[in-house]
Amino acid sequence: METSYLQKTPTSLQLHNEAKQFIPGGVTANIKFFAPYPIVMNRAGGAYLYDVDQNPYIDYNLCYGALILGHGNERVTAAVREQLATMGTTIFGTPHRLETEMAKLLIDLYPGIESVRYTNSGLEATLLAIRLATAWTGRKKLAKFEGHYHGGYDQVLISVHPSERERNHPPAVKPDSLGLPDYYTENTVVLPFNDLEQTAEILKKHRHEIAAVILEPVQGGYLPPDLAFLRGVRELTKEYGMVLIFDEVKTGFRVGLSGAQGRYGVTPDLTALGKVLGGGFPIGAVGGQREIMELCSPARGADILSNDPHQSSPSDTEILFHSGTYNGHPMILAAGLATIRSLQQPGTYAQLEEGTMKLRRGMEEILDRFGIPGHTVGEGSIFNIVLADQRVKQIQDVLRSDLSLRKELDVALLSQGIYIKPLNRFSLSTAHRSEVIHETLERFEQGVKRLAK
Numbered sequence: 001m002e003t004s005y006l007q008k009t010p011t012s013l014q015l016h017n018e019a020k021q022f023i024p025g026g027v028t029a030n031i032k033f034f035a036p037y038p039i040v041m042n043r044a045g046g047a048y049l050y051d052v053d054q055n056p057y058i059d060y061n062l063c064y065g066a067l068i069l070g071h072g073n074e075r076v077t078a079a080v081r082e083q084l085a086t087m088g089t090t091i092f093g094t095p096h097r098l099e100t101e102m103a104k105l106l107i108d109l110y111p112g113i114e115s116v117r118y119t120n121s122g123l124e125a126t127l128l129a130i131r132l133a134t135a136w137t138g139r140k141k142l143a144k145f146e147g148h149y150h151g152g153y154d155q156v157l158i159s160v161h162p163s164e165r166e167r168n169h170p171p172a173v174k175p176d177s178l179g180l181p182d183y184y185t186e187n188t189v190v191l192p193f194n195d196l197e198q199t200a201e202i203l204k205k206h207r208h209e210i211a212a213v214i215l216e217p218v219q220g221g222y223l224p225p226d227l228a229f230l231r232g233v234r235e236l237t238k239e240y241g242m243v244l245i246f247d248e249v250k251t252g253f254r255v256g257l258s259g260a261q262g263r264y265g266v267t268p269d270l271t272a273l274g275k276v277l278g279g280g281f282p283i284g285a286v287g288g289q290r291e292i293m294e295l296c297s298p299a300r301g302a303d304i305l306s307n308d309p310h311q312s313s314p315s316d317t318e319i320l321f322h323s324g325t326y327n328g329h330p331m332i333l334a335a336g337l338a339t340i341r342s343l344q345q346p347g348t349y350a351q352l353e354e355g356t357m358k359l360r361r362g363m364e365e366i367l368d369r370f371g372i373p374g375h376t377v378g379e380g381s382i383f384n385i386v387l388a389d390q391r392v393k394q395i396q397d398v399l400r401s402d403l404s405l406r407k408e409l410d411v412a413l414l415s416q417g418i419y420i421k422p423l424n425r426f427s428l429s430t431a432h433r434s435e436v437i438h439e440t441l442e443r444f445e446q447g448v449k450r451l452a453k
């Protein structure tokens with residue numbers, strides 16, 4: 001295996017070994033780990049990351065897609081500085097203007113959003129959306145798709161990383177973590193993505209029990225939906241009185257200003273947003289049909305004290321609880337608003353997608369030239385490399401591709417100064433201009449050449 005990045009990152013190794021003594025695995029999120037040790041970064045700018053040994057990398061991780069304008073975008077950093085200076089504090093802990101300004105913008109852009117609540121992460125956004133759906137329908141089961149990630153909590157850490165199965169077998173309900181109570185596996189129904197026939201069969205079977213169907217409209221941000229499938233899921237959920245939740249934490253502002261619902265013309269009942277929305281700061285949001293969203297309104301004629309989690313009053317059960325010390329953080333909303341306004345500049349998405357396609361075609365040509373069977377698959381400015389002859393439509397196809405060769409490729413790319421988290425997808429930003437893409441393809445060719453040896 002090509003491992004030369006190990007030779008040029010001695011300080012990363014040293015810092016990782018130190019971190020391991022104080023932090024489990026030396027990482028603060030499991031996703032940050034890869035073997036034998038993750039590279040420790042020190043600074044960044046535009047499309048580039050620089051590690052603690054001063055090695056430069058062209059960044060295709062971009063904080064898992066969040067940094068659509070690249071690192072240190074001038075407009076975003078200026079908005080944050082200005083917000084801090086104007087406020088005279090870091091946070092008010094009260095309502096403020098930017099909360100409504102952002103809500104109006106989201107309502108304007110997203111067909112499925114009539115009303116908005118903020119959270120501190122994508123995880124919290126999907127959690128709130130599911131709670132709303134459960135309260136709205138009075139049912140307790142959740143239907144989710146195999147391979148779809150909605151954050152790291154009990155209810156949705158199921159069958160995100162499935163085992164291989166026969167195509168005609170229904171997906172299994174498989175817990176993805178230690179410590180998950182049986183309640184969740186017992187009340188989760190797992191569906192196969194892009195397989196309308198099997199999905200319809202399973203939904204029909206559980207039609208009186210399922211509160212919500214949640215999905216990533218583009219799985220993992222790179223596996224696009226068949227339009228007929230997405231429309232079919234919309235129709236079925238409507239027919240069975242289930243709430244359709246689009247988890248657009250990844251696709252929101254990525255596949256277009258109006259997310260996947262704008263791109264495909266299919267409108268969910270509830271939408272979860274995150275990542276790009278915070279301009280590189282932690283945020284999430286839930287938006288959706290006004291009547292459903294109003295379930296969490298403390299102004300519904302109820303005792304206002306019932307919003308206090310320590311206060312038990314009869315009205316506690318009449319309102320859907322949603323709170324958070326940092327919800328609607330003004331600094332983060334300022335960064336998010338600056339990000340969205342930059343994205344609203346005419347031609348931004350066309351340039352992003354043009355660059356992405358140029359990179360994808362270039363990579364495919366290089367793989368082909370070196371006799372490595374593979375192709376790219378993606379939507380908008382996110383894609384993945386799949387080392388398989390056949391086109392992929394769902395997680396099972398990806399599991400059947402050559403994942404160990406893909407890991408070798410990723411390590412070879414790290415050694416060439418292309419930063420991606422091994423086995424993860426590639427995200428581009430507006431800072432990935434044509435000269436950066438040209439440089440990436442040169443480095444990619446070097447990486448593939450070593451692999452093919």
Ligand code: PLP
Nearest residue numbers: 121122123149150151249250274
């Ligand atoms: N939903 C999707 C589709 C995601 O990709 C992610 C994060 O990767 C989440 C939810 C969770 O978001 P966060 O990491 O902000 O909690």
